[in-house]
Amino acid sequence: MSTAVSTASAAQLELPHVPCPSEVAPKDAREISRLFFTRLAELEEGTADHQYVRNTLIELNLALVRYAATRFRNRSDQMEDIVQVGTIGLIKAIDRFELTREVEFATFAVPYIIGEIKRFFRDTSWAVHVPRRLQELRIDLAKASDELSQRLDRTPTSAELAEHLGIEVDEVIEGVVASNGYTAGSIDMPTDDTSEFAAPLSDRLGALDADLETAENVQALKPLIECLDARERQILRMRFGDEMTQAEIGAELGVSQMHVSRLLTRITGQLRAGLLAVE
The missing domain is CATH 1.20.120.1810 (Four Helix Bundle (Hemerythrin (Met), subunit A))
Incomplete structure (x- = not known):
């Protein structure tokens, strides 16, 4: 203005x-x-x-x-x-x-x-969002823990904290668990502060198995393949198990390559539809 x-x-x-x-x-x-x-x-x-x-x-x-x-x-x-x-x-x-x-x-x-x-x-300030009730409980627990530690000359138990605050032990445990969400550490930080060559936590975390999805698909395919007739299962075995070409399969079965192609398209389409239905 x-x-x-x-x-x-x-x-x-x-x-x-x-x-x-x-x-x-x-x-x-x-x-x-x-x-x-x-x-x-x-x-x-x-x-x-x-x-x-x-x-x-x-x-x-x-x-x-x-x-x-x-x-x-x-x-x-x-x-x-x-x-x-x-x-x-x-x-x-x-x-x-x-x-x-x-x-x-x-x-x-x-x-x-x-x-x-x-x-x-x-x-x-919280790294993980928690209800306000638990945020306030964290403060109460910290004060009670300091007071009881001085009085008992040791770390108080959950039961002692619950009695001091007039709440249930389960509430104390819930508050302690929630307190872990106040700060978050990086998985790239070294796991050992005493060594400059310590590996970060991320190096110890597991990764997704690249073959896990394949194994799941194989298990899901088994009952679908069992529903095929003997000739259809034979065609699948020759094409994907023995890695034979369509021409070789046709020669083995006495049919044309074009007919093998149509059979494979129908069989794989049927299996694909079955997998999508399962998912």
């Missing part, structure tokens, strides 16, 4: 003109925000004036997003995403805030911003 449009909108709404809202000092932003919130409550949603006031409030309070983002400075590589997600939380807070709450907007907004950022990590 241009400065000229901003000035006209502010004058029309009897609000202070804010040339660059995002650069206003936090103390001044609090005072100006109260004026804009008062006016926002009077405007009809969806109008140009309502949009102008709402956008100005967002820019005025972006410092809250940057403040909340500092709590996640250990994830500096994701800081751009964190700020974007935190801004969504700020917008939700603006849309739900009411001056009648008699609470500072910053106090009201920061939990929304942090909540949105945490939701972002919860939904994107």
Whole structure:
């Protein structure tokens, strides 16, 4: 939005003109925000004036997003995403805030911003998607395990964790299994960190047997071949077992090569149809 449009909108709404809202000092932003919130409550949603006031409030309070983002400075590589997600939380807070709450907007907004950022990590940090219930159970299990380990001076059992959390043992086991989906390792990583010549896990994984499909087809063909008459089975044996040519088969059976060709086409077509029916 241009400065000229901003000035006209502010004058029309009897609000202070804010040339660059995002650069206003936090103390001044609090005072100006109260004026804009008062006016926002009077405007009809969806109008140009309502949009102008709402956008100005967002820019005025972006410092809250940057403040909340500092709590996640250990994830500096994701800081751009964190700020974007935190801004969504700020917008939700603006849309739900009411001056009648008699609470500072910053106090009201920061939990929304942090909540949105945490939701972002919860939904994107897991290597494998698991239900939210299990994501939260993983955190509870980690805390309970630390507490019981200090108290018992050993790793707690599933039964002890279940009793501590007031849940069933099966739920503990389910949570532990789900925790394995939080991170994923590459199969190209060495299996032995102590040796620079260690082979990667991928070298130990089996591969599909190239002849497996052939073996399955042979087993499926056996009952179909048994349904053929003796002459048809003989033709198949000579052509595919003895690898005789059609001319040689014709000479053996006393028929023309063309007739052998028609017989083979009919027999193989019948077998192919039988295999497709089985699949």
